[in-house]
Amino acid sequence: MKTIIEAQGLTKVYSGGILAVDNVSFSVNQGEIFGFLGPNGAGKSTTIALLTTLLSPTKGTATINGIDITKHPYQARLELGFVSQDLAVEDALSGYNNLRLQAGFYHLSRTEVHDRIAEVLKMVDLTGRSKDKVETYSGGMRKRLDIACGLIHRPRILFLDEPTLGLDIQTRREIWKYVNTLREKNNMTIFLTTHYMDEADSLCDRIAIIDRGVIKTLDTPTALKEAIKNEVENPTLDDVFLHHTGKEMREDFTTKEESFKARNNIRRARR
Amino acid sequence: MNIKLLLSDIYWVFWREIKKFLQQKARLMMVVIQPLIWLVLMGNSMSGLTRNPQAAQMLGTGNYLDFMTPGIMIMTALFGGVFGGTTIIWDRRTGYLNKMLAAPIYRAAIPLGKLLSIGLQTVLQALIIVIIALFLGVHFKTGIPGVIALLAIAGLFGIIMGGISLSLSSRIKSMETLMAVSNFLTMPLMFTSNAMFPTNAMPAWLKGIAMANPVSYAVQAMRTISTQGWIWHDILPALAALTGIMVVLVALAIRLFSKSVN
Ligand SMILES: Nc1ncnc2c1ncn2[C@@H]1O[C@H](COP(=O)(O)OP(=O)(O)O)[C@@H](O)[C@H]1O
Ligand SMILES: [Mg+2]
Numbered sequence: 001m002k003t004i005i006e007a008q009g010l011t012k013v014y015s016g017g018i019l020a021v022d023n024v025s026f027s028v029n030q031g032e033i034f035g036f037l038g039p040n041g042a043g044k045s046t047t048i049a050l051l052t053t054l055l056s057p058t059k060g061t062a063t064i065n066g067i068d069i070t071k072h073p074y075q076a077r078l079e080l081g082f083v084s085q086d087l088a089v090e091d092a093l094s095g096y097n098n099l100r101l102q103a104g105f106y107h108l109s110r111t112e113v114h115d116r117i118a119e120v121l122k123m124v125d126l127t128g129r130s131k132d133k134v135e136t137y138s139g140g141m142r143k144r145l146d147i148a149c150g151l152i153h154r155p156r157i158l159f160l161d162e163p164t165l166g167l168d169i170q171t172r173r174e175i176w177k178y179v180n181t182l183r184e185k186n187n188m189t190i191f192l193t194t195h196y197m198d199e200a201d202s203l204c205d206r207i208a209i210i211d212r213g214v215i216k217t218l219d220t221p222t223a224l225k226e227a228i229k230n231e232v233e234n235p236t237l238d239d240v241f242l243h244h245t246g247k248e249m250r251e252d253f254t255t256k257e258e259s260f261k262a263r264n265n266i267r268r269a270r271r
Numbered sequence: 272m273n274i275k276l277l278l279s280d281i282y283w284v285f286w287r288e289i290k291k292f293l294q295q296k297a298r299l300m301m302v303v304i305q306p307l308i309w310l311v312l313m314g315n316s317m318s319g320l321t322r323n324p325q326a327a328q329m330l331g332t333g334n335y336l337d338f339m340t341p342g343i344m345i346m347t348a349l350f351g352g353v354f355g356g357t358t359i360i361w362d363r364r365t366g367y368l369n370k371m372l373a374a375p376i377y378r379a380a381i382p383l384g385k386l387l388s389i390g391l392q393t394v395l396q397a398l399i400i401v402i403i404a405l406f407l408g409v410h411f412k413t414g415i416p417g418v419i420a421l422l423a424i425a426g427l428f429g430i431i432m433g434g435i436s437l438s439l440s441s442r443i444k445s446m447e448t449l450m451a452v453s454n455f456l457t458m459p460l461m462f463t464s465n466a467m468f469p470t471n472a473m474p475a476w477l478k479g480i481a482m483a484n485p486v487s488y489a490v491q492a493m494r495t496i497s498t499q500g501w502i503w504h505d506i507l508p509a510l511a512a513l514t515g516i517m518v519v520l521v522a523l524a525i526r527l528f529s530k531s532v533n
Contacts, residue, residue, distance in 0.1 A: 052373045056533055074375055082373035086366025090287070092294040104283035105374035107276060149370070 002030040004157060004189050005051065009060030012046050012213075020046040022213035023060065028191060030156075033183055035204030036193040037241070043213040044193035045085060048161045051191070052082045065156055078106075081150035085162035085193075089146050091135040095126055098134060098145060099152055106153040120148040124178055140171035144178065151182075158182065160192040164199060172196075176203050197237040207237075209244050216244035272377075280376040284384025285391075288358065292392055306400040309343050310336060310407055313467075329471045332498045340404045341421065341493035342466035345486060347400060348393045348425045349461060352432025353453045355389045356440030359528070360449060372532055382528045386433045386521060393429025394422045417496045427513055428489045432457075434520030441527035466490050488512050 005028035012021040021043045028034040036044045049055040051062055053073040062069050064076045090098050099117045108116060121127045124144035134142060143163065150158055163179070164172040176199070182188045194200050200207050201221050208218040217224060217240075225235045232239045242248060292298070314336040330338040359381075362368035371381060401411070401418055411417050436453060443449045461467075463477065464486035470478050481487050492509035495502050 049369075054369055054372055054532075077373060077375040080373070082370070084366040084369050086369070088366035088370045090291070090367070092291050093287075097290065101283060101287055102370075102374070104279065104286070105371060105376050107279060107375070 003027045004030040004065055005034075005062065005191065007047075007051070007060070007062040010047065010050055010057050010062055011059035012043075012050055012055060013058045020213050021050065021057075024210075024213070024215055025060075026208055026215060026218055028157075028189060030189055031183060031187050032205040033179065033190045033192065033203055035200045035207045036191070036210055037195065037197070037200040037204075037207050037237070038193075038210035039195055041212075042195075042210045044195075044210060045161055046213075047210070048082070048159050048191070048193060052080055052159055053077055054082075078153070079156045081153065081155035081158045083146050083150040083158070083160045083163065085165055087139075087142055087146055087166075089134050089142050089149070092133065094131050094133055095121070095137070095145050095148075096130040099130075099148060102149040102152045108153065116152060116154075120151045123151060123182070124148045138171075139167055140174055143167065143171075143175060147175075147178065155188070157189045157191060160190060162193055162195070164194070164196065172199065179203060197241070201237050209241060211245045277377050277380060280380030281384045281387065283376075284371070284380055285387045286384075288385055288388035289391065292388065302396050303399055303403075306343055306347060306396070307403050309346075310339070310400070310403055313339055313343075314407060326472075329469045331469070331494070334409070336404065336407055336409045337498050338469070338494065339467070340400065340409050341490050341497055344397045344400050344421060344425045344493065345428055345464075345466055345490050346461060347396045348429040349432055349457055349486065351393050351396060352389050352429040353436050353457050354450075355385060355433035356436030356438075356443075356449055356453075357446060358385060359437060359440040360444065360446050363444070364446075368532075378529045378532060379525045382437050382524045383521070385437060386430050386524065389433035390426040390430045394426040397422045397425035411497050412500055413496050417501075420496050421493050424489055424493050424510070424513070427517055428486075431485070431513065431517050431520055434517065434524045437524040438520065438527045441524075441531040460484060460486050464490060465494075485513065485516055 005026075007027070008025050010021055010024045011019075013019050024043075024047060036047060038044050046055065050057050051064065051069065053069050053076055056070060061071075065079045067076045067079060069076045090101070093101070096117060099120065100113065103113045103116060117130075118127070121130050124147055126141060126144055126148065129137065129141065134145065137145065147158075147160070147163070150160075160179070164175050167175065179190055179192070180203070183190055192204070204221065206218065206220050207224060209216045209224075219227070221237065224240045225237070228235050228240060228243050231243065238248070332338050359368065362371070368381075372378075401421070405411075411421075413420070435456070436449070439452060440449055443452065463480045464484045465481050466486060470481045470487070473481060488509040492506045492513075495505045499505075
C-alpha cells in the first residue's frame with residue numbers, strides 16, 4: 001500500500017508558549033479515510049493547519065505525496081484540498097461563483113472551469129441550486145458546497161476539519177455518504193478530524209486518538225475496541241477513549257476565537 | 272516569481288471583494304446618500320460665507336460647493352479606505368483567509384487585490400460625488416480630463432488609507448480595536464486638513480499642521496484642478512508625494528501581511 005501522508009515528529013508551539021501538537025508521527029495510506037479523534041483543544045485543527053501548510057511546524061515535518069511541506073509548500077498545496085471547520089463559504093455569492101472563485105485561486109484554465117464546476121456540483125448534489133445565493137442554503141448544503149470547493153482542483157488528498165460540526169444527525173449521515181463516495185469512486189485519500197465517536201467509528205478506516213497534542217493510540221476502529229475487550233464488555237469507542245486518556249470527551253471551547261467560530265458555525269448551519 | 276500567476280491571483284482576490292461590495296445594497300445606498308447629505312447640507316449652511324467677498328477670496332472660488340467637492344471626495348476616500356483592513360479581520364474570523372492561504376496563491380496577492388478593490392470603490396464613490404455635484408451646480412474648470420484626474424487622486428488616496436488599515440490589521444486581530452484605532456486616526460487627519468476650511472482661515476499653528484497633512488496635499492491638488500486649472504507646479508509635487516506615500520504603505524501592507532501568515 002502506498003503511503004501518501006507521512007508525518008515525522010510534527011510539533012507546534014504557538015507564540016504564547018502553548019504546545020498544541022507534541023512530536024506527532026503517523027502515516028496515512030493512499031485511498032483510506034483516516035480520522036483524528038479528540039476533544040476540543042486536542043490539537044486536531046493545528047495538525048491539519050501544519051499538514052496544509054497554513055502553519056509552519058516548530059519542529060518536525062511531513063510529506064504529502066512525497067513532497068516535503070516545509071521545503072515545498074507551494075507544490076504541496078496543489079496536492080491537497082482543505083475544508084476548514086469554519087464553513088468558509090461566501091454567503092453573498094452564488095454557489096457557482098463560490099466555486100468560480102476557488103477555481104481562480106487554483107489557476108484552472110478558463111476552458112475547463114465550467115466543466116469542472118459542473119463535476120464537483122454533481123458530486124455533492126448541488127447542481128440545481130448553483131445559481132442561488134449561498135445565504136438561501138441550508139447548513140448541510142453549505143457544508144457540501146464547502147467540500148465541493150475543496151475538490152475543484154481534483155486533489156489527491158482531502159482534509160476535512162470537523163466536517164459535521166454543528167449539523168443535525170441526519171445531515172451528518174448525509175455528509176458521511178458523500179465522503180464515502182469520494183473515496184470509493186475517486187480513490188481519494190481523506191484525512192478528517194472529529195470529536196464525534198460515532199463518526200470516527202462508522203466512517204474511518206483507521207483512527208488516531210489525540211489528546212493534548214499527543215497521539216495516544218492509532219488503529220482500525222475494530223482493533224481499538226478488540227484491544228480492550230478484556231477490560232470492558234462490548235467496548236465502544238467511548239471506552240477506548242476513556243482507556244487511553246483516562247477521561248471522557250469534554251465539550252469546552254478553549255479560546256475566545258474558537259468559541260466565536262463554533263457559535264458562528266452552529267448558527268449558520270442551523271439556517 | 273511568475274507575474275502571470277501573481278496577476279491572476281490579485282484579480283481573483285479583487286473579483287471577490289468587488290462582487291461582495293456590489294451585493295451590499297445598504298452599503299451602496301450609503302455611498303450615494305452620504306455625499307448627497309454632505310453636499311446639500313454643507314452647501315446650504317455655508318453658502319452665506321461666499322457672499323462675503325473676503326471669505327470668497329480665501330476659498331479661491333465664489334461657490335462654496337466648488338471648494339467643498341474635492342474635500343468631500345477625499346473624506347469619502349478616507350473613510351472608505353480606512354476600513355479596508357476590517358475585511359482581513361473578517362476573513363480571518365470566518366476562516367476564508369485560511370481557505371485562500373491553503374490554495375497555491377501568492378501571499379502578496381491578498382493585500383494587493385484588496386487594495387485594488389478599495390481603489391476602485393473609492394473611484395466609484397468619487398464619481399457619484401461628481402455626478403451629484405454637477406446636479407447641484409458645481410463647475411469643474413478643467414472639464415472631463417480634470418474629473419478623471421480627480422477620480423484618480425481620490426483612488427490613490429483610498430489606497431493610501433487602505434494600506435494603513437491593512438498594515439494595522441496584520442497586527443490587530445480584533446475588529447473593535449481596529450475600528451477604534453481607525454477612528455482615532457481619521458478624525459484628526461480630517462480636521463487638521465484643508466478639506467473643509469481653507470488654510471488661510473486657520474490659526475497659524477493649525478495651518479502648519481494642515482500643510483504637512485497628506486490629506487491637504489490631495490485636496491489641494493484636486494481643488495487646483497477643479498477650480499483653477501492645470502497649474503502643474505501646484506499639482507505635480509502633491510502627486511509625487513502622494514504616490515511616494517502610497518508605494519511605501521502598499522509595500523508595508525504586503526510585508527506585514529506576509530509576516531502575519533508566515
Ligand atoms: N492561534 C493560536 N494561538 C495560540 N494558541 C492556539 C491557537 N490556535 C489554537 N491554539 C491552542 O492550541 C491547542 C490546540 O488547538 P486546536 O488545534 O484548535 O484543537 P482542536 O482542533 O483539536 O480543537 C488549544 O489549546 C488551543 O487553545
Ligand atoms: Mg478544531
